[in-house]
Amino acid sequence: MSVPFLVNFLTCLKEKFRPNTRLYLIDHCKEVNLPTPKWCHEFSGNTSSGEAKYKVWVVIGKTKYELPMTFTSLHQGQEKVARKVVESLKRPPGGKN
Numbered sequence: 001m002s003v004p005f006l007v008n009f010l011t012c013l014k015e016k017f018r019p020n021t022r023l024y025l026i027d028h029c030k031e032v033n034l035p036t037p038k039w040c041h042e043f044s045g046n047t048s049s050g051e052a053k054y055k056v057w058v059v060i061g062k063t064k065y066e067l068p069m070t071f072t073s074l075h076q077g078q079e080k081v082a083r084k085v086v087e088s089l090k091r092p093p094g095g096k097n
Helices: 003-016 021-031 074-090
Strands: 038-046 052-060 063-066
Touching: 021 074, 038 074, 052 074, 063 074
Parallel strands: none
Antiparallel strands: 038 052, 052 063
């Protein structure tokens, strides 16, 4: 078994079993009685190499959560935004941790 094959196999395995942060955010909102997150996106053009760029945000109730960056895939953007929102919602009020 070659090393590149093993590295590729482990990378695929890691991707397959990576927790879905979007689903975790939905479950967390249910637990703390927040409205269901509503995902939105906007096409922002293409990169110099021709890849699409997307602006991604989520609305929970009347609050819009977004990051000041674009993403080359909607999945990547939603996961990153969800991760930051979960961190924010779990932070104690007035806390910086």
